[in-house]
Amino acid sequence: MTPLAQLLEAALFGAGRPLTAEELGTLDAEATLADVRVALEQIREHYDFEQHGVELVELAGGYQILTRPIHAAAIERAQFSVRTPKLTAAALETLAVIAYRQPVGRAEIEEIRGVSAGGVLRSLQERGLIEVVGRSEALGRPLLYGTAATFLELLGLRDLADLPRAEELTIALQPHRPSVDESEDAAAYVEAES
Amino acid sequence: MTATAPPPSATPEAPPEPPTTALRAGPAFVVHFDAFSGPLDLLLHLLREEQLEIADIPIARIADQFLQAIGVLGLNQAADYLDMASRLVRLKAQMLLPRGSEEDGWEDPRAELVRRLLEYQQIREIALWMGKAAERRAEQFARGYLPPPPELPPPPLTLELIDLLQAVERVIAAVPSPVLHRVVARPLDVETATRRIEQLLEEREEVGWLEALGPRPTIVDVLSTLLALLELAKRGTVRLAQPTPFSPMVIVRDAARSAA
Numbered sequence: 545m546t547p548l549a550q551l552l553e554a555a556l557f558g559a560g561r562p563l564t565a566e567e568l569g570t571l572d573a574e575a576t577l578a579d580v581r582v583a584l585e586q587i588r589e590h591y592d593f594e595q596h597g598v599e600l601v602e603l604a605g606g607y608q609i610l611t612r613p614i615h616a617a618a619i620e621r622a623q624f625s626v627r628t629p630k631l632t633a634a635a636l637e638t639l640a641v642i643a644y645r646q647p648v649g650r651a652e653i654e655e656i657r658g659v660s661a662g663g664v665l666r667s668l669q670e671r672g673l674i675e676v677v678g679r680s681e682a683l684g685r686p687l688l689y690g691t692a693a694t695f696l697e698l699l700g701l702r703d704l705a706d707l708p709r710a711e712e713l714t715i716a717l718q719p720h721r722p723s724v725d726e727s728e729d730a731a732a733y734v735e736a737e738s
Numbered sequence: 739m740t741a742t743a744p745p746p747s748a749t750p751e752a753p754p755e756p757p758t759t760a761l762r763a764g765p766a767f768v769v770h771f772d773a774f775s776g777p778l779d780l781l782l783h784l785l786r787e788e789q790l791e792i793a794d795i796p797i798a799r800i801a802d803q804f805l806q807a808i809g810v811l812g813l814n815q816a817a818d819y820l821d822m823a824s825r826l827v828r829l830k831a832q833m834l835l836p837r838g839s840e841e842d843g844w845e846d847p848r849a850e851l852v853r854r855l856l857e858y859q860q861i862r863e864i865a866l867w868m869g870k871a872a873e874r875r876a877e878q879f880a881r882g883y884l885p886p887p888p889e890l891p892p893p894p895l896t897l898e899l900i901d902l903l904q905a906v907e908r909v910i911a912a913v914p915s916p917v918l919h920r921v922v923a924r925p926l927d928v929e930t931a932t933r934r935i936e937q938l939l940e941e942r943e944e945v946g947w948l949e950a951l952g953p954r955p956t957i958v959d960v961l962s963t964l965l966a967l968l969e970l971a972k973r974g975t976v977r978l979a980q981p982t983p984f985s986p987m988v989i990v991r992d993a994a995r996s997a998a
């Protein structure tokens with residue numbers, strides 16, 4: 545591996561969270577983003593070719609070194625690590641509504657799921673899976689929720705586009721995908737409020 | 739798992755599992771049945787069990803089954819389920835009403851429910867997909883758990899004296915000035931009013947209310963005169979009468995009493 549690839553590997557090993565290519569680029573002032581990507585590819589190939597117990601995974605907009613699934617059972621049996629507990633059906637449904645309709649208010653979530661959502665929203669927020677992204681113009685100016693980066697990490701997705709698209713579902717759906725501008729507007733709005 | 743009491747054997751190494759979100763949601767009522775994530779879920783389950791088309795729900799049958807199901811599951815006190823139950827019963831009644839043909843603009847009362855069920859089914863499908871994705875991800879471990887980095891302390895404040903003073907001015911300007919009410923005593927002059935009425939009654943037997951008030955009366959004059967009149971009437975010096983409703987009062991000298 546090149547010296548840059550070694551440096552990136554060390555950083556990814558030490559960080560304990562996904563690091564973006566841009567973040568990795570700050571390690572070496574000489575390295576361009578393209579250099580970083582080449583080095584990352586080198587690490588990935590190295591792990592795969594040498595059949596390492598870990599692999600380089602792309603998720604939540606960044607890169608992370610993770611153990612291979614094949615070893616999960618053994619590691620867990622030895623209690624060296626534990627799987628993240630499964631999310632409840634209520635939590636998954638709520639996350640699904642938020643992921644596709646964000647920014648979305650509590651009333652709409654409750655309307656779609658047919659149950660009150662206050663408790664679920666609170667615990668999802670505590671786990672950092674969702675966050676308040678703004679306020680609706682509707683009566684009472686209710687809070688609007690959106691998914692957070694942790695949501696992508698939990699599901700092992702690179703970004704929201706990794707979610708199944710409407711036409712891939714059995715039943716056609718019109719998801720509301722916020723553009724980057726919209727979410728920025730919402731953030732700016734919250735700032736202006738405070 | 740119960741929402742109320744964690745097992746007493748809970749040790750510090752193994753803290754009691756926190757109550758699920760569904761259980762924490764309702765402060766008063768706790769649903770111990772988590773096979774269904776809501777009334778729509780239960781409804782879909784019933785439809786699947788009977789192999790019924792969502793688009794053409796036999797409302798009467800499904801409403802009865804829904805009521806029976808929530809009775810059996812002990813969900814008939816949960817508001818969300820009761821809400822759906824009442825909707826279904828209402829739909830059942832609406833379906834019994836005679837209907838015109840489609841051309842008459844007859845709207846299927848089930849349309850809203852069908853739309854919600856389809857929408858909910860989509861969400862279920864996505865939730866299922868997301869659950870599987872999360873399970874796949876859980877098969878891979880990252881390095882040991884690291885707490886999220888603490889937020890950096892705010893940088894040291896650097897500011898000029900003039901900025902600080904301006905900030906103080908802004909704060910002071912924002913403080914609303916206290917609203918002060920000056921309370922001025924406006925004593926009622928009952929005595930003068932009494933004298934005026936007595937003078938008038940010395941000349942005549944009967945005086946009108948407007949006359950008794952005197953020229954250009956202020957609100958204080960009106961009140962003073964009224965009190966004076968009531969006092970005089972109490973003493974028996976005058977009698978007060980009102981010939982017709984809403985007509986001005988007539989003040990009559992009480993001859994018998996004043997003579998006495």
